[in-house]
Amino acid sequence: MARASLGLLLLFLGRSLGRGCWDSETFATPKQSHSEWLAELKSWREGHSKRYQADAYKDPTLTWTRTSYVQPQIHLYDRFLFDGSWTPERYLDDLEHRYGGIDSVLIWPTYTNIGIDDRNQFDYFRAVPGGLKALTNLTASFHKRKVKVLWAYNPWDQATRDEGRHWDVLATLLKATGGDGFNGDTMTTIPLEFWEAGANRNFTFALEPEGGGVPCDDDFSSAGWTPLGWGYFGQKRADRMTMKYDYEPGVDKMKWLDPRGRHLTHVCDRWSKSRAAAIQLAFFNGDGYESWENIWGLYNQLTDRDAELLRRSATLLRWAGQRNLSHDFDEWVPHAPEATDASKGIFASRFEKAKEALWFLVNKGKEDAEIKVRIPEPYLAEGFEIFDLYHGKKVSPETEGVVELGIEASGISALLATQEPPRALLERMRKLSSTRLAEFSDLWHVLPQKMDPRPSSKIFDSSSPPPEMVLLPRMEFNFSSSGTEFEGGCDPAEDDNEICCRDGCVEHGAPSCQCGLVQLEYFGVDVQFPWEDRPGRNHRKALDLGPVLLDRDLVTNADYLRYLNASGYSPVDNFNFLKHWQTGRPKPGDEQKPVVNIGFEEAERYCRFYGKRLPHSYEWQLAAQGPDGRKYPWGDHWDPSAVPPPGHDPESIRKHEKGTSVFGVHDLIGNVWQYTDSFRDEHTRAVLLRGSSRYNPQVSEAFPSLHQSVNWYFPPARELNKHSKYFLMSESYERAGTLGFRCAGDVANGAPAPYHYRNGEENHKEVQFV
Structure with a gap:
């Protein structure tokens, strides 16, 4: 079909x-x-x-x-x-x-x-x-x-x-x-x-x-x-x-x-x-x-x-x-009246099968509660025993078949009428319930992230930088960038970079919507920079950056072929590695296109081979934005002629000179995504991608995700005050046909590793900024 x-x-x-x-x-x-x-x-x-x-x-x-x-x-x-x-x-x-x-x-x-x-x-x-x-x-x-x-x-x-x-x-x-x-x-x-x-x-x-x-x-x-x-x-x-x-x-x-x-x-x-x-x-x-x-x-x-x-x-x-008992039963009676007392916040379900009855009870109240359960007559006959399963003990009915049961605040309990006592379960639950739930911490906390440190490159001579690199001067840079991820919340009161879904997108009004859902409790599924106390969607910091070198151009297929010949690099797992090449080299005519289908560590390895490193996200943004906080390398208004038209495969570099930044750096947005900083916590590792690519698939109109649906695909970040987050796992997993990179280099008097910035608030008074 x-x-x-x-x-x-x-x-x-x-x-x-x-x-x-x-x-x-x-x-x-x-x-x-x-x-x-x-x-x-x-x-x-x-x-x-x-x-x-x-x-x-x-x-x-x-x-x-x-x-x-x-x-x-x-x-x-x-x-x-x-x-x-x-x-x-x-x-x-x-x-x-x-x-x-x-x-x-x-x-x-x-x-x-x-x-x-x-x-x-x-x-x-x-x-x-x-x-x-x-x-x-x-x-x-x-x-x-x-x-x-x-x-x-x-x-x-x-x-x-x-x-x-x-x-x-x-x-x-x-x-x-x-x-x-x-x-x-x-x-x-x-x-x-x-x-x-x-x-x-x-x-x-x-x-x-x-x-x-x-x-x-x-x-x-x-x-x-x-x-x-x-x-x-x-x-x-x-x-x-x-x-x-x-x-x-x-x-x-x-x-x-x-x-x-x-x-x-x-x-x-x-x-x-x-x-x-x-x-x-x-x-x-x-x-x-x-x-x-x-x-x-x-x-x-x-x-x-x-x-x-x-x-x-x-x-x-x-x-x-x-x-x-909880399935394939003979009878299920939710809100069983003999064990439910809404005034105390106690609600019960009764499950019955083969002459056994099981009650699951919950206490929705904030206080410990006692309840009297009237056991139905059939389960009071000779041979039946009643067990408080939660506390792992037998209970004896009082007059008229009533048993008393205590339930912890915001807790659960279970009662069983049976002729076959569950000895192993009783022992297990007796041990578990010996410690009250109230003794366990209900403290919620955020799992902190760390930005991966990045060693310095070799130190280049700033007076005669390599011809393929641009020297970014030392300057006070007001770094401001927000993650474009759809998930995790977006507070409109803290949305200087216009990430939150607005108007129709708030109610999922169009499949093309790709923005942070307006939800106030959390703070996005983004990252935590070294100066921050928790992960968040929005990042702002006055940074003292530079001087630093950045590649004028994206690394091309021709560049990467020279690297392979010089380094002898061969991946352990070659799944998707340079899959756009033919017979071990770029297709004719593709030599000056940005190299893609390269994993994150492979990009790092390339830069190191030439004495360089990958740029930090804020260095990339400085090169693209300059000192005036513009949205795009050419100014504050979108100009489709300054970037490649929509498509998938990269275009050759330098085809759109209008997209060149004030520092002379080319192809910063709209051709391929570009690797920058990586972050990790105990459970995940991810890299910030900058610049977007030509490719932005839409939820297919053939699939009728109804009028409230959004575009679930990887969101773009064309504006210079936005980035997206790409999860890392292995080179085979990370290699993408729209993802490339450029390298950075350190110079004398530049900021030191691992983060290559100085705290602008502490240092700006003593620096003569350019």
Whole structure:
């Protein structure tokens, strides 16, 4: 099927933000009598559950989806997973230590790098170190630890390299690597073709729509082949990022739809500083939790208290899942009246199967609470025992079958009526609950970043610089630059460089929108310069820069060929290395085009070979902007004639002299992106790219990402007060057809390493600026 046909098929897909139909993923709590409310829910289920064939629930290879209670999303460039070599044990051990481990993992190597060139989303899986063979081994390592592996899928990726029908490619790659399923980014529901693509290959895999599976048109047929989903159950927001949940927990519509509760939703609340309410809501529904922490490079780590709450809830859920109590049950009674006391903030769900009853309770209040639960008559018969599972102890009913239960503030509990006491679980929970949740810190903090130090180059003679370099004089430079990343928030009150989405973009009004979403709680997924106390989107500093040398031109294909001949360099992993060349040299006519398909460290290695280094971001901006703060090398107004026209492959250098800066530096914007500073924290490493390229793909009009959708591809940064952030992993992963570089050089009396600037506020009085 052609790309246009794929677009027609996906008419009902869309992005979570702004989708009205996503507001109904849960049933509201009883406003009438509980019996009337429950009867209405059962009537709804009877009417809808007859309209789909539960193919996924009939397949025994997918029963694992019912107990996949903890699932993080993880970028394959996370340094706990890959830092020069693959380390899945390190990654899994960390999660085991902090919150009790995971049941499945969603691996994501694509967004936010996708769109820098025409590599499609599947190419990014191939580009990780070792390629598909490495992913096969990684998947096997996860399986050895009983962790299922899902891939991230981006249905909106239709403007990059066309590889055919997405469902066929995805099914083929999943089968080849042993993957277990995929998560459909932005997808409210998932078309049948994806399920059939697996069946046609005798390979069943799990489908998990980000939208949870609740359709906009009341057609629940896709529920039959989507046993998993994400749930954005916080229908309101306390601010523009932190989820706010209803006081009375809602009932998961997709889990309720199946009479046996075999669907499992992962409640997703990635940005909130406190995850307790989301974990409670998942627990109440017998659902899973999306323990997502590395959010496009901003590490929103669970607090110690939330991590411990997740450990305890997952322990109880996994036991219930193994016992077939939280799924494949005979009966589920949410807001069970015998154990719910809204005046105290206590809400309970009762699950029943084979003469057992299990209550999951949550305390939404801020104070410890005591509740009396009236055990139903059938479970008071001879042979039954009642257990406080959370505290790991047996409880004895008082008169009329009432048992007392204590629940910690913002905590959980569980009660079991059974004839088969779970001895191992009781011992485990007794140990866990011996330390109160209140004793764990709920302090939230930002993971600090460091800018990678850059050694000085050899010292050049400033009186006779190399002919290919320009001397930038020493001057006081008011450095101001902001990251163009869409994710992470953007405060309009701190938007001097016009990064925030405005007007229609604020409500996702056009697919071409590429700007920072206006959200006030956080500060972007950008970087932290040495003078800053935390990562942020906006960077401002009066810097004493220079004198310093900068290459007048971008490094060309001809330059790089001379370097290869002189240095003898050959990459260990040559995946995508200079893939635009033919037979080991540039194509005829391409000699003066900027060299691309070079990894970050390969660019550094080239500069070092000639006694140079890569420029810092602020040095690059000084060369492009000069002393007057202009937006473009030629002035303050956009001039399309000063840059190459839209396209993909670079143009030869110096074709647009109007784009030359006041210092005589060429091709600073609009031809290829250019490497500058790199940054890292414990989990990610990234480089700031400057100047943009000719290439800016748009979310395809053939894919009807509805009117509120934005352009999710790698955002441009053509203005000199903007930059973009490109995540690093390996040379094979970083090599892009639109990404080049130029070198810098140090001179006598220049600023010293590692950051090659002087604090302008401290030094400007003693300097005669040019």
